[in-house]
Amino acid sequence: MMTMILTPIIVNVSKLDMRLLPILCLLYLMAYLDRSNIGNAKLGGLLEDLNLTTSQFQWCLSIFYFGYIIFDLPSNVIMKRWKPSYWLALLTFSWGSIAMAMAGVKNFTGLIICRLMLGIMEAGFFPGVLYFLSVWYKRKEYGQRVSYFWSFSSLAGAFGGLIAYGISKIPTHELSTWQWLFIIEGAPSVLLAGLAALYLPNSPETAKFLSKEEQEIEISRLETDQGAANDHSWSWARAASVFTDYKTYTFMFIYITGTSALQGVTLFLPSIISGMGQWDKAQSQALTVPPYVLAFIGTNIAGWSSDRYFDRCYHMVAINCVGLVGFLMLMFIDQAQIGARYFAACVVTMSVYANVPIKVAWFNNNFSGLTRRALASGAIVAVGTIGGAIGGQIYYDEPLYFGGNTIAFCCLAAQTVTDLVLRFILARENKRREKLTQEQKEYEIFKYGGEELAGDRHPDFRYVL
Structure with a gap:
């Protein structure tokens, strides 16, 4: 009898994976290529053709993240209140079109405007998908799926240079190499947008690829996972409650320190x-x-293990410790030891990428109610993206970058300490809630504005550690 009950659930999760993950991962691969190909375009003659100074080029890199900061949160509000498939498709079409349009810019002004618009259009995609996946998967399943999704950013890093090398062989009689690069890498996003609009489902309740029985099982298992904190309705009071929650600001700090190290390594790895x-x-x-x-492999292994043991904090700490050792190697190993230093570069790249899906899973697991989760996800990623601008400035002392590696080390160390402190606080809160009487529970629900506003602050909700 138990087998008959569990089998449909297992089949449903597999069907969700096959329906959602391939298209979302492919879209993110395209997004990462479209945002990062400006570095390859630099080698393809962009600076010379547009008469850009080094300072102007750096501003074109940084302005992208201002778009993220501006539009992350509003995008998730729209995502929550509209059809996710249409919104994600619209974003994809928009950034693909802008990426292709960059082939036609004639000067610094045109390029920096396009980069700002590219950042605005891409801004909503990452936090939007994080929220979207949380609608479909239980908290214990979420980390591995985010790892699959995020790992395609490292694949974009691996293949970006190879694709650019192939494009460099195209004759430049009509267009320069950098123009071909923007056109060829932007076009797939435009084409895939239509597929995303038609193929992606919007919610378990309306998913046509699931049978009626499968829909009911999916809805039931998600409700069971969230418990009393499960809620799908919208209210501005519920949205505002995200910004009075200490977890929001703690996760912002965790995100921004990790992103500073991540983007510093990504931008300056070559x-x-x-x-x-x-x-x-x-x-x-x-x-x-x-x-x-290595980052692609490590990210997926970390995501699988994090879900397997249903742990977030200790996995992040372990990954960060590996990265800290790598940064120390880059800082103190003699420059004549090229092999050891290259190994250290591999280690730090793997580390800064592998901890991203785990911290994303951690904050999505611990904000319950779809409104609170959508707003928290957008706000945390928006503020955390400031780390991208910071990361672009910390590697200033070439060729050994001792100062840059020191700053990245400190960012990772600060994140690690904050992880452990937050875990202690959440674990203590879980124990406190276990000891509450029914009368005390009712008072806490009342204190937070009733069942509808309580969300993850509901006394029956347990935080993921």
């Missing part, structure tokens, strides 16, 4: 590797592939 030996630009680009492949 330069870090280039400073290790006598390699030309093409060889340095090629040597960035193994670190990103």
